Structure formats: structure tokens, C-alpha cells
Amino acid sequence: MTTTATQPARLGPLMRLALRARHANMFIVLVLALFVGLIFGGIMIVVTTPILLNSWSHAFSHPGATIASSFNTVWFAYEQLFQGAVVNFHALRMLIDNPSKVNLATVLTPLSGTLTYATPLIVAGLGLAIGFRSSLFNIGGQGQVVAGGVLALLVAFSFHLTPLVQVPLEILAAMLGGALLAGLAGVLKAYTGAHEVIVTMMSNYTMTLVLGYLLIQSLFARPGARDGASKAVGATGQLPYFFSHLSASLLLNFGFVIAVIAVIAVQWFFKRSKTGFELLMVGQNPDAARVAGIFSKRSIIICLTLAGSLLGLAGMLELTGVDHFITPNFGGSYGFDAITVALLGRNKPWGVFFGAIFFGAMFTGGEAMQAFTPTNIQFSLAQVIQAVVVFCVATPALLIEAFRLRDGAHLVSTTGSGGWL
Amino acid sequence: MKLELRGITKRFGTLVANHDVNLVVNPGEIHCLLGENGAGKSTLMNILYGLLIPDEGQILIDDEVVTIRDPKDAVGHGVGMVHQHFMLIPVFNVVDNVILGSEPVKPWPVIDYKAAAARLLDLANEYNFEIDPQATIENLPIGTQQRVEILKALSHHASVLILDEPTAVLTPQETDAFMVILRSLKESGKSIIFITHKLREVLALADVITVMRLGEVVGVTTPAQADERKLATMMVGRDVNLMVDKAPASPGEVVLDVRGIYVEDERGLTSVKNVSFEVRAGEILAVAGVQGNGQTELVEALTGMRRPSAGRITLNGVELAGEPVRRFLDAGIGHVPEDRQRYGLVPTLSISDNLVLDQLDDPRFRRRFGRNLKAIKNNGVQLVERYDIRAQSEEVAVSALSGGNQQKVVMARELSRELKLLICSQPTRGLDVGSVEFMHRQIVAIRDSGVAVIIVSSELDEVVALGDRIAVLYDGDIQAIVPPTTSREELGLLMAGARAEQVTL
Ligand SMILES: Nc1ncnc2c1ncn2[C@@H]1O[C@H](COP(=O)(O)OP(=O)(O)OP(=O)(O)O)[C@@H](O)[C@H]1O
Ligand SMILES: [Mg+2]
Numbered sequence: 001m002t003t004t005a006t007q008p009a010r011l012g013p014l015m016r017l018a019l020r021a022r023h024a025n026m027f028i029v030l031v032l033a034l035f036v037g038l039i040f041g042g043i044m045i046v047v048t049t050p051i052l053l054n055s056w057s058h059a060f061s062h063p064g065a066t067i068a069s070s071f072n073t074v075w076f077a078y079e080q081l082f083q084g085a086v087v088n089f090h091a092l093r094m095l096i097d098n099p100s101k102v103n104l105a106t107v108l109t110p111l112s113g114t115l116t117y118a119t120p121l122i123v124a125g126l127g128l129a130i131g132f133r134s135s136l137f138n139i140g141g142q143g144q145v146v147a148g149g150v151l152a153l154l155v156a157f158s159f160h161l162t163p164l165v166q167v168p169l170e171i172l173a174a175m176l177g178g179a180l181l182a183g184l185a186g187v188l189k190a191y192t193g194a195h196e197v198i199v200t201m202m203s204n205y206t207m208t209l210v211l212g213y214l215l216i217q218s219l220f221a222r223p224g225a226r227d228g229a230s231k232a233v234g235a236t237g238q239l240p241y242f243f244s245h246l247s248a249s250l251l252l253n254f255g256f257v258i259a260v261i262a263v264i265a266v267q268w269f270f271k272r273s274k275t276g277f278e279l280l281m282v283g284q285n286p287d288a289a290r291v292a293g294i295f296s297k298r299s300i301i302i303c304l305t306l307a308g309s310l311l312g313l314a315g316m317l318e319l320t321g322v323d324h325f326i327t328p329n330f331g332g333s334y335g336f337d338a339i340t341v342a343l344l345g346r347n348k349p350w351g352v353f354f355g356a357i358f359f360g361a362m363f364t365g366g367e368a369m370q371a372f373t374p375t376n377i378q379f380s381l382a383q384v385i386q387a388v389v390v391f392c393v394a395t396p397a398l399l400i401e402a403f404r405l406r407d408g409a410h411l412v413s414t415t416g417s418g419g420w421l
Numbered sequence: 422m423k424l425e426l427r428g429i430t431k432r433f434g435t436l437v438a439n440h441d442v443n444l445v446v447n448p449g450e451i452h453c454l455l456g457e458n459g460a461g462k463s464t465l466m467n468i469l470y471g472l473l474i475p476d477e478g479q480i481l482i483d484d485e486v487v488t489i490r491d492p493k494d495a496v497g498h499g500v501g502m503v504h505q506h507f508m509l510i511p512v513f514n515v516v517d518n519v520i521l522g523s524e525p526v527k528p529w530p531v532i533d534y535k536a537a538a539a540r541l542l543d544l545a546n547e548y549n550f551e552i553d554p555q556a557t558i559e560n561l562p563i564g565t566q567q568r569v570e571i572l573k574a575l576s577h578h579a580s581v582l583i584l585d586e587p588t589a590v591l592t593p594q595e596t597d598a599f600m601v602i603l604r605s606l607k608e609s610g611k612s613i614i615f616i617t618h619k620l621r622e623v624l625a626l627a628d629v630i631t632v633m634r635l636g637e638v639v640g641v642t643t644p645a646q647a648d649e650r651k652l653a654t655m656m657v658g659r660d661v662n663l664m665v666d667k668a669p670a671s672p673g674e675v676v677l678d679v680r681g682i683y684v685e686d687e688r689g690l691t692s693v694k695n696v697s698f699e700v701r702a703g704e705i706l707a708v709a710g711v712q713g714n715g716q717t718e719l720v721e722a723l724t725g726m727r728r729p730s731a732g733r734i735t736l737n738g739v740e741l742a743g744e745p746v747r748r749f750l751d752a753g754i755g756h757v758p759e760d761r762q763r764y765g766l767v768p769t770l771s772i773s774d775n776l777v778l779d780q781l782d783d784p785r786f787r788r789r790f791g792r793n794l795k796a797i798k799n800n801g802v803q804l805v806e807r808y809d810i811r812a813q814s815e816e817v818a819v820s821a822l823s824g825g826n827q828q829k830v831v832m833a834r835e836l837s838r839e840l841k842l843l844i845c846s847q848p849t850r851g852l853d854v855g856s857v858e859f860m861h862r863q864i865v866a867i868r869d870s871g872v873a874v875i876i877v878s879s880e881l882d883e884v885v886a887l888g889d890r891i892a893v894l895y896d897g898d899i900q901a902i903v904p905p906t907t908s909r910e911e912l913g914l915l916m917a918g919a920r921a922e923q924v925t926l
Contacts, residue, residue, distance in 0.1 A: 272791035274781050281778065285767045291726065291758055292779035293747035 026346065032399050033392035041385040042074040049073060049375050077369055077377045084368020085114050085361035105247035110364060112243065112252040118360030119321060120145075120314040122259040124338035125345060125352040126266045127178070127310030131196075132347045133270065134283035134303045136189075138182060140200025141311050142335025143207035147181045148174035148312025149319045149330055150214060153230060156237035156320065166237045170316055171258075178312020179305045181207070186304030190297035196304065204335070212328055222325070230326040239321045255321035260353075262310065267349040269306075279303050311335070344393055362386040422448055422483060422499055422580040424469075424612060429478035431464055433821065436813045438464040439475070440636045446581065446612045446629075451603060453623045454616045456633035457656055457853045458825025459811030462616050463505075465633075466583045469614075470502040471495040501574025502583040505590075505824060505851075506762065507566055511559035516541055518558060519573045544575055548605050562713070564595030571602070581612045586824065588617055589851050592712045592879050600626060618825070618853050620649040632656055657855035667865045670889040673702035676873035677723075677842050682732030682742070684718040691730070692718045694897040700842065700873040705864070707888025707905075708877040711916055715897035716877050717759065720846050723875070724756040725749035736842060750779055753841030757831055757848055759877070765831040768820035772812060773801030775819050776834045800837075808833040809856070824851045829860075836863055843867055846877045861887060881909060 046052045052070050059066045083089060088110055095103040124141055131138035138144075152174040159166060181203055188194040214220045220230045239258075243250035269276040281289040282299045289296060318331060341359055345351030366382025392399055399405070424446040431439040438461045446452045454462050467473040469480065471489040479486050482498055489495050495502070509518050520537045527533045538554045545552045550568050558566060567587060574582055588596045603613060603626060617623060623630060624644045632640045632655045640655050653661040677700040684693035693715045700706045710716055721727035723734065725746040734742040736752045750756075758764035766775050777786050777797050786793050786800070801815030810829045812822055819827060828851050835843065848864065849857045864887060868874050878884050884891055885905050893900045893915040900915045914923075 268791070272794065274787070274792055277774070277781065277792060280770065281767050284769050285763075287763050288765060288767050288778065290746060291724070291756060291764045292781075293725075293745070293750045295745065295747065 028405065029393065029396050029399055032403055033389045036392050036399070037385045037389035038078065040388045041078075041381055042070075044381060044384055045074050045077055045377060046070045048381075049377070051375070073373075073375065077373050077381075080369040080372045081362075081365040081382060083365075084110050084372070085365030086110055101246055105243070105250060108243060108246070108250055108252075110368070112250045113364035114357060114360040115256050116251045116253070116322065116360070117363050118356040119253075119255045119259045120318040120334055121338055121341055121356035121359055122353050123262050123317060124311050124314035124334050125341035125356050126262055126349060127307045127314065128338050129342040129345065129347040129349070129352050130266065130269075130279070130310065131303060131307040132342055134279040134299070135286075136283070136300065136303055136307075137197050138185070138200050138304060138307050139197055139339060140182060140185065140203045140308075140335070141338050142331060142333075143200070143204040144178035144181050144308045144311035145315040145318070145331040145335050146207040146211050147177035147308075148315030149177075149326055150211065150220075150315075151177035151312070152316040152319050153220070153233065153326055156233040157231045160234055160236055163236045163238075163240070167239065167320070170237055170320060171313060174312040174316030174319075175309035176312065178308035178310070178315065180308070182308025182311065183301060183305040186301035189304075190300045211326070211330065215326065215328060220326075228328050232325040233320055237320060238324060239317070251322060253321045255317040258313070258317060262313065263349045263353045266310075270349075275302060311338075314338070340390055344390055346393075358389075359386065422612065424500075424581050425481040425484070426465070426469065427479045427481060429465065429468060429475045429480075431461075431468060431473060431475050434813060437636050439468070442478070442633070442636070442638055444631055444638070446614060448580075448612055449607055449610045450628045451607055451613045451615055451626050453627035453630045454614060454633065455618075455620075455623060455630055455652060455656055457635075457811075458829070458851075458856055459823040460633040460656075460853075461636040462633055463585055463823060466502065466585055466614065466616065469495065470500060470583060496577045496579070499578060499580040500583065501577060501579025501581070503567065503570040503574060503585065503587060505586045507570055509558045509566060509569060512557065514555050514557050515552060515561075515569050515572075516554045518569055519576055523577065541572065541576070544572055548575070548602065548609070550602070562595070563590050564592070564598060567591070567595075567599070568602070571606075579611070581614065582606065583614045585616045586618070586851060587615070588619060588622060589824075593881065594711070596622070618851065618857075620652050620854065623652065624649065634658060653854045656853060659855075661854050661858055663854065663858070665861045665865065665886040667887075668869075670704040670868065672704040672889075673871060675699045676702050676737060677875075678733075678735045679723070680733040680735075682722060682729040682734065684715070684722045684727055684729045686718055692897050693722065693729070696732075696897070696899055698892060698899060698902065700875060702841075702871045702873050703868055704889045705868050705874040705876060705887050706902075707884040707891045708875065708894055709881065709884045709888075709891055709912060709916060710894035712879055714894045716846070716894055718897075719894070720756075720759070720844060720875075720877055723749075723844055724754060753839060755835035755838050755840045755843040757835050757843075757845040759846035759850075761828055761831050761850075766819050766827060769818055771801070771816050772805060772810065772819055772822070772830060773797050773815045775830050776801050776804050776815075776837075778834065780834075780838060804833040804837060809859070825853055825856060828852055829856065832860055832863070836867060840867065840872045842873045842875070844875045844877075847879065848876060849878075849880075849883060881912065885909075885912075 046056070052073055055066045055069055087107060091103065091106040095107050124145060128138060128141055152170040155170045155173040159169065182200065185196050185199040185203065188199050189196045215228050215230055222229050222231045239254040241251065241253045243252060270280060278289070278294050278299055279302070281292065281294060282296050286296055314334060315331060318334065319326060337359060341355040342352055344355035344358065345353070362382045362385065366379045369377055369382060370379040426442060426444040429439050429442040430437070442465055456462050464473060468475045469489070471491045471494050474490065480489055481487065487498055489498065510521070516534060516538050519541055525533045525536050527536070541554050550572065552565065552568060552572070558569065571582070588599060591599060600622070603615070606613060615626065627644050630642050630644065630647065630652070631638055632642070632652070634656060649663060653663065679699065680697050681695050682693060683691055683695060686692045696719065698706070708716060718727060722729045725741065725744060725748065728743050732742065733740060736754065739752060741749055741752060762768065767778065774797065777800060780786060781792065786797050798815065804810070805812060805815045808829045810826050810833065812826065819830060822830065832848060845864070849860050852860060864874060864876070876884070876887050888905050890902050891905055891907065891912070892902045893912065895916060895918045900920065
């Protein structure tokens, strides 16, 4: 009964591939986000470099030269960014020509810096992602990182056992610290309805003050320190460096392995474990979870406790992997950066992993860019690029519209729907 | 306005949801779209409304090709749509909802509510709708909410109105009122595309009927040329038994015993008052009644979702009232909730996962550590096959399923559990005739295996067809429990509040 009104157009394979690429998926969104970030950063470089900006005022007389000089500057800056974050080609060539310990260390330095910076961020991002996946907005990452760091430090200088016992003890203490703080927010939410955003936000301030107090107590304070630093973690409590035999500047440590284990564990937790599945249910549709007999109060408490324990662990990794002591601004902005990392990774474990590494790369690469570009391009430019990328990933609707991708509706939700990687 | 779809093809990955579909809708025509669950009706309509972009094909309005990329384009071309799941904001009032997105402003940026309300009333009068512009949506019955949706489409000067299963959620009374509305819309020259699974409505309303199967148009006919049987056969591709075959029940001992329960709703009003009844193993108790007479609260109490304020609920002698939901499930109570999307499914999870949602502790689906993904997947494969759930695979998210197939997932899950008592609210809502037949047979089979069954349905046909006894609920109380041989007139009187002794039985 059907009549063919129009003959469907025959498409060549290339055309079909092009059409396929216009179907929105997360990979394409990420690539486009990076692309937009780099373009935007490029414009910023031109605008903020006086010589280039001047050359554009003569753009009509020498259009070619103007574009070329701008392009070269931007290209050079991004080359520095990349080489500072991933691998330095110059050093690589030296290593190939002349294999030696020193050359190997130079090749490894950028990546080591990136991964070292990323390590606590991976674990903290995972902790926050657990909450977001379950629709709980734990923004108390900062306080939980501090709680974990403080308890780990307490264990670190209270005992001097063999590393095989000492380090796990520190881990447990740190996880307990974060778990107690976040779990408190969970209990309050479950039994009194107190909103977790308020409670966890307040706990950040509380922990900052508690930390300030502790650092002037003789128990924690390092005798004679003027910067308010604490006692240090002893040698047996530190996470071992992987490449200390090559160079003292290679800071990549065993914490990275712990972070990878945490990624796998969280992946397993949501995919395989009953509790993780229940958290997903409660997060995605609490009404259906209730009909299926899931006790949501319990889920809320479990969820925040687990999230907190990972954030506490992040504090421990920061303490025992890099600094080895605590200062009043311990943890930097890890607790908040981790929120962005979770968002960037769309709350999926491996997404968080790569999101954190991207942050690490922009940090170490940004420093290199500032140091090695002749026009002295600022470190904050890397952060501008990072911000644009995050912005694009957080609002896929914008990219989908701008690049006219098809059927992107399933990407336009920040909690990240769909299956696990 | 004449509307034409030409050669529409839409693929989701490897699945072809629409294949070379042609459809012509003439001005002032009620065009019924009929087809199995997953045949591609909603997909086609979403394409017409700009929610999906077709892979191939064209949309023509008055014989001119138009591009519709999003609903704004569609509205601009005079196409309006009322979705099966309403898109109203519950806490806003009627006017707010109707003007949302096209607020009249005068002077900018002040919204001119007065003008908006006046326009709305004019429009409502034109079509004889009764509506209070200031009423808050959440306080309105479903049928009235639907009128608001229709008004909203009309206020954008829609000349083609798409209605996707509008009657699935309506009571029979509301459906009658709705049919009157459709006819008056037609009188005024609007074209209507109307999707439903209820063949009786199709025959009563349609000018033209297009039947779809597996993404293709398989026939175009008119009510004059067809009857229910013929339509059913065209849809499903085989003969469908529109009646339920069942042997008389042979009830065993009492499974569920309900004694004097009182249940309050959210607002604290007592909506179930002193209800007592029992259900025996191997029988089906059907609960009839006009929506809003306490059915929802009664079911919520029987499944542990709502704690009765007084009374006892015992299952095989075990007291359950006041216990958590988990205990009800563990005691062997299966529950098919009325609102499947809100209470029955987690749309972002896969079909397999949704098929074990309330069975996470079942040893079949557990391993020593964690869930047994292999068993869960196998279970998914089996149930998808057995219940004819139309999907690319058991791994896709439930949100990608058609409405009827979502319902099948919930039914499949509950029917496949180890049960003592099965409680189904609107078990066949949104199912095509073939699936209704299948589900009815499954429910009877469960009964025959010795499970006690409670069916709550607003379809009198279903109540009479399935019930071994019929309990009529009125104003929170059971008016009478009568045999299924009771005439419809008597049932109607009971449902309207007549006492049993006033009705000659
Ligand atoms: N977003 C999507 N992704 C993948 N598959 C989809 C999506 N939407 C619909 N489908 C598939 O397309 C087919 C047609 O679905 P559609 O909703 O159009 O059916 P329908 O005719 O409206 O059925 P019902 O009567 O059950 O509502 C189904 O097999 C469905 O699983
Ligand atoms: Mg549909």
C-alpha cells in the first residue's frame, strides 16, 4: 500500500562517515570542547600580547604576515604547553641519541608532574562523582580532604612502624576522617532533612578553622616553624617515589597506583555491587527505588560516607605523596577542583580519571608555557583554556547547537545518564 | 491545512523505527494512527513535531516542502502536539501554563496576565471547554489537565493537532467528554492525528485509519470498511482473541486478609475508610470504581508504600501493616504500579537491570561478591523474548523503549517473581490489543498456579473480563463485592454510589 515518493539518496562511504560524525556522542563533544578551548585560548594570546595586537592594526597592509606571526606565537605557546605537560620532544631526541639516566629523567619529568598533580584529584573527583551519581550534592570536598589529611598525619607521626603497616594505617585513618565528616551530613539529611549542600559547605569553613587551631597546638605544630607548618611525616609513612633513583625531581609516587585502584573499585561498585546499584536507583528515580523496597535514608548515609572516605583518602595522598606536612592552606583548592573534574568526567570513573589528568596537564603545562615562551604568556592562560573546555563539556547543548550535531538530547543532562563505560 | 509525510525513514542505530512512511492528513479530518507497541507511531509524530530529525523523507504542508528542525518550527507551521506524558508545570496555574514560552508582554517586560486570561477564556468558549484559568494544575483531574494541553496548542493557532495516546490515562467518563471535544475541533476545521490502542474509539471517531507495523505503514482504511477484529488482525498480523478465555476459579485458602483499614492521602484526608476484604489463593479480585475513590491509596497501603492509620493487613497470617516496603516484597507481594514511569522504572538503566529492580537480593541474581551480571543479562534476554519486548537488545536504556514496551518490562518483572499475591494497577495501560491478550493470559495463568491476584483498573471491560469477584470502590469504601456476571448497568450504579441493597442483583 505504500508508494515510494522519493528515492532515498545513495550515499558514498565518506559522506556517510561525515554524517556519522555529526551524530552527537561524548567523544565528539570532548574533541570539539578541546578545539573550542584552544581557539579561544589562541585569541586570548593574540589579544594579550601587545606586539601581536599592534600587528593587527596593520593587518590590511600585510595580512599574510600578521596572520603568520599570530599563528606562530600561538603555535609555539601550545607546543610549550604540550611539551611541559606530556613529553618534551627535544629531550626525547637526546635520550634516543644518548640513553642515560639523566636524559631519561628529563623525558619523564613533564608526565610525572602531570600525574603527580592529578593523583589526589582523581580520588577526590571519584568521591564527589559518587555523590553526584546518586543526586547528592556534596560540596564539602575541601573539608573532607582536610579531615583525611589531619587524621593521616596524626597516625603518621604517632607510630613508626614498617611502611607496609604504617601506610595502610594512614589510609584507614584518612578515610575514616572524611567518612565521619561527610557521614554526619548524611545522617543529618536522612533524619532531619537538613540539606547536604548547606551542611557540607559549612563543614568546609569549620574544617578550615579546626585546622588553624590544630596547627598551633603542640601536638601538631612543628617546633620553630614560622609558616604554621605541622610536624612532618616520617620516612616510613611516606608513599614511595617510583623514579627516585633517576632524579629527585620525579615526584610520581605510589599514590597514583592507589588512585587507579580507586577508579577500578568505584567502577566495580556501581556496576557490580548491590549497594552501588541501589545508590544509582535512588539517585535516578527515588520513587521507583522506594517501590522496589530500597530504604533511602540508609542509601543517603552510605553514599555520603563512601564519598567522604574517598575525599579523605585524597587528603592522605596529598600529604604522604608530595608535601609530607600540613600547612594552614593544606589541600589547595583540590576539594573544589574535584567538583569540576567530576563534571568534566561526567561522573564516570574513567571519565574522572582522565578529567583529573587533564587538569594536571594544564597545570604543569601552563607553568612550562609561562617559563619558556619569549613573550611570557601567563600561566593563567592554561586555566582559561581549561575553563572553556569545562564550560563546553558542561553545556553540551551549546556545542550541539553550534556544530549542528544531531540527536544530542541524551547528552544534555549533567548527571550523566546512560550506561557505564 | 493539508499535511503530508513522504518517505519518512528514521533509524536509531541499527533499529529502523520508521521505514519509508507516507501519510496524508486532509483538513478537518480525524486521522487515527494504529499499531503495535513499538511500531513507530510516537517516533513518526515526534518527527512531525520537530523533536526528532528524520534520516530521510520530507514533510509537506499544503503541498509545499517545509523544514521542521525543532518544535518551534512545528508550531510556526501550525502543528501542535499533546504528549502522552503531559508537559505542564504542576505548581503553575492554567493561564501560566498556557502562555509559558509565548508570554504576552505589555509594556516590556511586564506580563499582561489579564489579556492572557481573557484570550484563554475566549478560546475555551469557542470550543465549549469548561476551565478555571486560575486553578493550579496539580489540583486538576487528569482529563482537565489534558484540556489545558489542548488549549495551549490551540492558543498557538495549531491547525493540525497531534494527540499521542490521549485516552490511556482518562476515565471512561473523561473519554466521553474528550470525544465530544475532538468532534467540535473537527467541526471548526482542525485536522487531528490521534493515536490510541482502543479500537472502539478508533471506530467511533476516525475518518481515516492508518495502521503501522514494524515501522512501516501496512494499510489505510476507514471505519466503514473495518471492524475491531479486522483492525486487530491488520495491526498484529494474526488473529487476536479479544475475549479472555478462563476457566472458573478454584479458590484455595485465604492469602490476603484486610481488616478495617483506614488510609490517609497526602493532604491528610481519609481516602480509604474501614475497608475489609480477603483474597484467596487462585482467584482474581478486580477492583472497580471511578478514579479518585481511594484506589490509589488502597494499593499503596497493600504494598507498604503508605502506612494505614488503622486496621490490619495480614498475608498468610503474617501481620504487615506498618512494616517497610521491603517486608511486603519479601512476603511475596508483586506490585505493578499505576504510573510506570514514576514508580516502576529507572529510565536511565538498562532493560535487564530494570527487570530485577526489586529482586537484588534474589540468590539467582547474586554472586558471593556483588550482582551476578551474567544471570541478570540472561534473565533479560529470556524475559524480552517471552514478553515480546521490542528493543534492539536487553542492554538499551528503558527510556529508549516505546510506552507500551515500558509497561511490558514492569509486567514481566513482577510476573516472573516468586509470588503469593500480585497487585496490578492498570495492568494493560498503553498496550496494543495483541499484548493485552497476552498479558491477560499471563495473569490468568498466575492465578491458576495458585497466586492470589488483585487487579485495579478503570477499564470496565478489563474488570469484567479478568475478575472472579468484583469489588466496587466508592468514596473510599467497598460498596459491594459482586460476581463478574453482574450487568454493566448495575456496576455503573454501584460505582456511582448506590448501595448494594438498592441495586437489584
Ligand atoms: N531514543 C531512542 N533510542 C533508541 N530506540 C528508540 C528511541 N525511541 C524509540 N526507539 C525505538 O523505536 C521503536 C518505535 O518506538 P515508538 O515509541 O515510536 O513506538 P510506538 O508505536 O509509539 O509504540 P507504543 O504503542 O508502545 O507507544 C521502538 O522499538 C523503540 O524501542
Ligand atoms: Mg508511543
